[in-house]
Amino acid sequence: MELSVRPMMLGSVKLPENHPRAADGTCVIQGFVVVHPDGAIVVDTGVTDDHDLLNEIYQPTATPLVDALNMVDVDERDVVAIINTHLHFDHCGQNRLLPTVPVYVQAAELAAARLPKFTIPEWAEIAHDRRRVIDGDAEIAPGVSLVATPGHTPGHQSVVVSHGDEVEVIVGQCCYSCGEFSDGSILPADMHEPSFLEQGVASLERLRRLSPTSAHFSHDTTVYRARTL
Numbered sequence: 001m002e003l004s005v006r007p008m009m010l011g012s013v014k015l016p017e018n019h020p021r022a023a024d025g026t027c028v029i030q031g032f033v034v035v036h037p038d039g040a041i042v043v044d045t046g047v048t049d050d051h052d053l054l055n056e057i058y059q060p061t062a063t064p065l066v067d068a069l070n071m072v073d074v075d076e077r078d079v080v081a082i083i084n085t086h087l088h089f090d091h092c093g094q095n096r097l098l099p100t101v102p103v104y105v106q107a108a109e110l111a112a113a114r115l116p117k118f119t120i121p122e123w124a125e126i127a128h129d130r131r132r133v134i135d136g137d138a139e140i141a142p143g144v145s146l147v148a149t150p151g152h153t154p155g156h157q158s159v160v161v162s163h164g165d166e167v168e169v170i171v172g173q174c175c176y177s178c179g180e181f182s183d184g185s186i187l188p189a190d191m192h193e194p195s196f197l198e199q200g201v202a203s204l205e206r207l208r209r210l211s212p213t214s215a216h217f218s219h220d221t222t223v224y225r226a227r228t229l
């Protein structure tokens with residue numbers, strides 16, 4: 001079976017007034033499945049709508065992960081791994097619904113998730129026996145690699161899927177939009193804090209230098225495609 005990346009729609013949140021992207025109104029939450037001969041690898045799990053404070057501030061809509069998987073023709077029993085690009089609440093909110101599946105996360109991100117106001121701690125909690133803690137880059141299955149892309153968060157990671165002549169990058173939130181990826185630009189307000197801007201710019205440049213044939217984003221459904229002659 002050929003590897004492929006399938007985007008799945010996990011829901012949306014309404015951005016509150018104090019959010020740097022508030023002018024956009026709504027923010028879509030996209031996850032992905034890497035369909036692989038070894039099993040399905042889920043990248044990010046979205047939110048649920050059963051958290052009172054979150055409901056009040058962000059008014060989320062949430063597609064149950066199993067339904068989102070089924071919509072892209074993946075059976076939840078075939079999922080062999082979850083990758084969290086980072087541990088903000090809208091990326092790890094349904095990890096607990098596949099409780100036996102290993103979760104790949106960067107060590108720096110686990111540390112960041114303990115900071116106040118970083119995430120919903122109980123959603124970001126990953127039981128020891130299912131944690132696969134990575135420090136930097138790693139190939140986790142043939143053709144599927146994690147690339148550390150700090151900036152938006154201290155332990156953000158992106159996923160590179162290589163098959164045939166294709167190099168598909170799941171950018172996550174290393175940058176926010178397809179347009180930013182094309183331009184190599186980053187909004188400073190999207191960084192974890194101002195001191196992370198340089199790292200964020202370097203991370204995006206690393207991904208762009210891979211010359212991907214396509215790239216996918218957590219909060220922009222536009223797919224980047226390299227221009228061909």
Ligand SMILES: [Zn+2]
Pocket residue numbers: 086088152173
């Ligand atoms: Zn985030």
